[in-house]
Amino acid sequence: MIRNLFERTADIGFLATDDDIRHYLMFLGTTDTSVSEELRQLKLTKKEALSKHFHEYVAKYSVYENIILLDTKGKVLVQLDETNPVSISKDPLIQESLRTHQGYVETFRTSDLTHHKPSLIYSYRIDHPQTEEPLGVLCLMFKFExxxxxxxxxxxxxxxxxxxxxxxxxxxxxxxxxxxxxxxxxxxxxxxxxxxxxxxxxxxxxxxxxxxxxxxxxxxxxxxxxxxxxxxxAFRSSSRPSFSKNELFDTVANATVFFPKELTDILDKAKKIQTELDITVWNGNVQIANASNNENPFTKALLNEISKTGEETKLIFDDTVANLNTAMLVRYLEDQKFQSSLAIDIMDRNLFERANDSRWWALTTTFREILSQTSITLNDREKMNSILLTINDLYTVYTSMFIYDRDGFIVAVSNTNDTHYIGKRVGYNWASQTLRLESTQEYIVSPFEPSIFYDNRSTYIYNACIQDFSGQGVGGIGIVFDAQPQFEAMLHDVLPKDENHEIKDGMFALFIDRQGHVISSTTKEIAIGSSVTLPQSIIQLSNGQSDAQMIEYNGIYYTVGATCSSGYREYKQSDGYSNDIIAILYRPIGECQSLIYEEPARRTYTYPIAAGDEKTCEISTFFIGNSVFAIESKDVVCSLVHQELTSILHASEYNLGVIGYDKRMVSVISLAKLLGIEKNYVKESDTIIIVKTVIQEQLIYLALAVDAIYSSPEIPLRSISEYSNILKKAIQGKVFPLPCPHL
CATH class of the missing domain: 3.30.450.20 (PAS domain)
Structure with a gap:
């Protein structure tokens, strides 16, 4: 909205200098007060001509519903809307427009100029071109509603x-x-x-x-x-997805490596709580097995239920966090789709103005009169240069403007640095097309390509045919849009910002055409004129359609939102101009890597069940890699986590160091290395099991480094097969593998 109204402030400032309006007011000020039929007809003719002039203006700038020209006392002289009954206005904006030192007056309220309804009016005084004496006031009524x-x-x-x-x-x-x-x-x-x-x-x-x-x-x-x-x-979910959910989205959404820190912290805390709970239950079962009276099935069952409940709670946390991450990615996609629609809407609205400007300025009376002549004098050229300079100073979205004659030779420029172009043929096909136009509503836009008029950078040049007063083409006007900063500013405006108003890390936006050629980019890594590869579902978006999806680009996963242009008002909709542009916003999620997502399977083992009065023993199980091992619970002291090890010089490769326990130093043995598995001890995730044995009537402790503890079942003695290798020598045959299959 602000961009739109900014254009309106420029409109009133420029139109207030319009020669046709000035000449009409000067004519009224110099005519005889006598009411002769001849004078009355002349006034009527000039009024009709100015009314037609206003119609031409609104035909281009269709954002206005009425134009009113008043004298300095508030009398309505000419207006576009013939149904508006106002003939004299007492609105204070008239006096404000006559006195202001600003370039415009902006008014929003009820007014006698607009049937006393709230209206947005842009007004300014019309000054005499030589004396600068106020001649009247011009008002543009914006189509606010x-x-x-x-x-x-x-x-x-x-x-x-x-x-x-x-x-x-x-x-x-x-x-x-x-x-x-x-x-x-x-x-x-x-x-x-x-x-x-x-x-x-x-x-x-x-x-x-x-x-x-x-x-x-x-x-x-x-x-x-x-x-x-x-x-x-506010938090109702849509019953249908508003974007393309592809396989890559599901893979990335469920990969914890891409979870934000806030969510991984939740998972880590849940895992830590579950680990501590598992340790408590496992150690509780060990204590039961080591008690002098260990017949307490209720306590053991209670501990097992606590462990089971904890595991189920952790799974709920895992699912909830995964759903939160998916919801976050969905929010990214929906936001980017919306932001891309804003970007393309800003572009369409902006370029709508460019098409209007070229057609309106082609109607400048001075241009039409001079180009209708058989020859153009130096004075004529200076007049046109001066007008172009005035326009260009007011409309800063253009780097330059030029006028060419019916043969395509440049005869006037707005920029003094471009005077070397005067006398040279334009030389582009769009100039020839412009000269063949037959209507004041038509215009021609150059392809987005490098141009000598834009320092060999790519831009659009908007053109309209300049016709004489009989409707014959006598030349053309070309206005060079300052594409690079203007388009980049549009994209920059829609990109999300942090609290410091900086674009969030790694985000960028593009304007591209149907072939993937870059029109504008907010990142230096993608140059204007280069090409980007995108899914066909984005490249082939229909006009006004939006989409969002997960893609890979340059080794990074991105969420992207895209919208194809659909025009604004008559621009690209009914004016014959077709040039589809797609706005795309990119948000990085993480570096591409091999992601094979599988539902985390619970490591479940089926233990043998004792038959009748068969002898049993209680065991404490644990993991080394993907294999489960066990120790008779009566030989276990406890399990510990987060233990800091102290290294010992000249120790064997199996001896990781020592820890302090029960007022003694206990050696820590790596079971993984004893089994030929290369694995380093990780304090944050590994577990240490302290086992005991009696040697020569002395109680000996030994610590075993394992990956994780598991459970504490009671199994028949027949199912135990002692490990008959180096483990047996190391811990007196107290560790054995379980012959149960992995599920």
Whole structure:
């Protein structure tokens, strides 16, 4: 909206210098007060000509609903809307327009100029070209309701629950997307609160209110954008996906390596809690097995239930965190899709103005008169140069402007650095096409390509045919759009920013054409004119369609949102111009790697069951790699985690060091290395089991480094096969593998 209104401030400033309007006012000021029929007819003819001039203007700049020209006392001289009954206005904006030192007057309120309804009016005085004496006041009536309706419809298209409002500085609603619910004139809260919650009409809402950040120093009338959604609907999930969920999305969404730190912290804490719970249960079973009276099946069953409940809770945490990560990625995709639609909408609206400018300036009377002559004098050329310079100073989105004659030779330029082009033929096909145009509504746009008129950089040049007063083409005007900074600024505006207003790390945006050629880029790694590879579903988007998906690009997974242009008002919709552009936003998720996601299988083992009065023993099991081993529980002291080891000089490769336990130093043996598995001890994840034995009537402790503890079942003695290798010598045959299959 701010960009649109910025263009309006330029419009009124330029149109107030229009020669046709000035000459009409000067004519009225110099004519005889006598009411002769001849003079009356002359006045009528000139008034009709100016009215036609206004019609031509609104035919190009269709954002206006009326144009009114008044004298310095408020008398209406000419207006576009013949149904408007106003003949004399007492609106204070007239005197303000006559006195202001600014380049325009911007007014939004009720006015006798507009049937006393709230209107957005841009006005400025018309000065005499030589004396600078005020001759009258010009007013442009902006299609405020029409414009806001269009904006609201686009922004609420995929979220009908949201209510959008535009507020004035007094927090009064001046436009609403849901006028039956939030009517114009209602007061809404705009002051930020921590929860962003408010009550309105008996319901609780989430809301946000923002002021403009401005555009090229223009901050508008001080309006506030306001959005609110019923709290009970704010987090409702859409019944249908609004983007392309591909296999890559599912893979990346479930890969913990790409989880944000906030979510991995939750998983780590849940895992730590479960590990500590497992240790407690495992050690509890060991204590039961070592008790003098170990017949306590209830206690053992209770410990097993605690462990089972803990594991189920951890799985719930895992699923919840995975769902949160998926929801976060979905939010990224939906946001990027929306932001890409904003980017392309800003582009369409901006280039709509460029098409208007070229056609309107082609109607400049001085240009038409001079180019209609058989020859152009130096004075003629200086006149045209001066007009172009004035326009270019006011419209800074152009680097230069030039006029060419009916043969395609440049006869005037806006930039003094471009005078060497005068007398040279334009030499591009678009100039020849322009000279063949037959209507003042038509225009030609160059392809987006390097141009000598833009320092051999790529841009669009907008052209319109200059016709004489009989409708014959006598030349053309070319206006060179400053594409590089203008397009980049559009993309920059829609990219998400952090609290320091900086673009979030790694995010970037592009404008591309249907062939993937880059029109604009916010990253130096992708040059304008280069090509990017994208899925056909994005390249082939229909006009106005948006999509979002997960892709791989340059070794990184990105969420991307894309929207194809659809035009604005008549631009690209009914004016014959076709040039599809796609806006794309990229957000990095992580570096590409081999991701084979599998549901984490619970390591479950089936233990042999004793038959009848068969002898049994209680064992404590643990993992080394993917294999499960066991020790008779009566030979276990306890298990420990997060133990710091102290290395011993000249120890064997199996001896990892010592730990302090029960006022003694205990050697730690790596069972993995004894089994020929290369594995280093990891303090944060590995477990140490302290076992005991009696040698020569002395109680000896030994610590075993294992991957993780498992369970404490009671099994028949027949199922035990002692390990008859180096383990037996190391720990007196107390460790044995279980002959049960992995499930």
């Amino acid at each position: 029409d414009e806001l309706k269009s904006i609201f419809q686009k922004l609420t298209r995929e979220n009908p629950y949201i209510a959008l409002e535009l507020l004035n500085a007094k927090e009064e609603v001046i436009a609403s997307s849901s006028s039956h619910h939030v009517p114009v004139g209602a007061h809404l809260q705009t002051r930020a609160c921590e929860t962003h919650q408010t009550y309105y009409a008996g319901f609780e809402y989430l809301y946000n209110a923002v002021k403009t950040t401005g555009y090229q120093g223009y901050f508008g009338p001080g309006w506030i954008g306001h959005a609110m959604i019923p709290l009970h609907l």
